[in-house]
């Protein structure tokens with residue numbers, strides 16, 4: 430059977446999609462090639478969020494086909510994912526040696542299409558059409574020894590986004606929001622727990638919108654599961670039965686819970702699972718029910734990623750983000766009240782069109798106030814077919830770079846202080862396995878999502894253990910388990 434090599438660009442969703450494609454191909458008898466140069470099939474799972482990511486994938490493909498041709502090797506090559514979706518056939522027009530272009534709703538068709546290409550039945554395949562229920566097709570896992578995957582796993586719960594932030598290409602590449610059902614997600618999580626997975630990260634473009642487009646289904650599914658922690662109607666569920674519970678049931682709480690919080694409750698009930706995380710949420714999704722979930726669900730790790738994007742209300746409005754800086758800071762205050770010590774990270778864009786020095790100063794001041802544990806900073810990159818690309822007052826590149834540099838300095842200073850505060854403290858980590866860079870060391874993660882390195886070996890993999898933090902490095906803690914785990 431042929432061997433396949435998959436190279437992934439971009440976010441955790443893409444990593445997860447690649448994993449599911451690889452698992453699907455393994456199940457059909459393919460093997461995973463150790464490198465692209467010896468593979469019969471090479472797939473590039475692409476990202477469109479920034480122009481640079483697209484250029485990288487196109488250049489990579491050029492090199493691949495050039496090398497294969499010069500070495501007279503027959504190799505099937507294809508693009509998957511976001512750039513495949515947004516550019517479609519144009520990619521084959523531009524690079525005629527490309528055999529396969531597979532959009533974001535078609536990952537589950539990879540094996541079928543590769544069979545057709547390898548057998549010579551078809552010469553080129555481009556499929557970027559929408560497909561109903563494709564959100565439920567990303568479910569196979571590779572739990573075969575990669576340090577992180579055997580202990581913790583990502584579970585895709587929904588795809589697409591209806592938010593239409595003016596800078597973002599995701600609604601065009603991933604389509605409208607589509608969520609899996611709660612029983613379907615729970616079944617996958619339960620199976621992972623039975624296979625030894627201790628930590629699950631629920632994954633989606635905008636996870637806090639889970640089930641919003643399928644309220645009735647999510648609601649009914651939650652009832653089927655007996656999840657009555659919040660037996661009241663989800664927001665906006667006016668068309669649902671007003672009293673779905675039998676008369677003998679306990680009185681209904683007055684606060685509604687979103688389908689996403691219902692899902693958290695259902696996953697939390699799975700025996701054997703120790704930790705739950707999720708990414709990426711939208712700040713608008715942090716209602717009181719989600720803040721309460723942090724306070725009442727012990728398996729939900731005290732870690733939250735809240736994409737800020739800008740600290741200026743004027744820019745937030747231009748971005749179509751749907752919250753203000755005060756609202757954002759209010760969420761952080763509530764989360765810290767619910768879970769003191771919670772690790773909070775964010776994403777920020779600098780140099781959005783029209784961003785003045787005053788707007789940027791607002792972002793700096795919000796960062797000082799919020800004291801993020803880490804921030805992923807992006808220089809604004811115009812994306813075609815997004816409203817922001819045509820906005821006036823595009824910020825010149827040198828200014829974007831200078832603001833990026835200043836913000837990075839501030840964020841790193843704050844983060845270093847927060848990391849230093851861990852020295853001398855005892856923390857619980859989940860050990861993912863030997864470190865990729867140094868096999869004599871193990872990598873673990875604290876509940877607040879900080880990486881901890883310690884001297885250890887494969888025997889520690891999968892253990893929940895306490896370590897004492899002795900020193901810090903760049904966004905890393907160094908611990909000694911011997912001090913607390915004799």
Ligand code: SF4
Pocket residue numbers: 590591592593594597598599600634635711
């Ligand atoms: S919420 Fe996130 S994925 Fe959706 S449009 Fe905005 S930035 Fe893009």
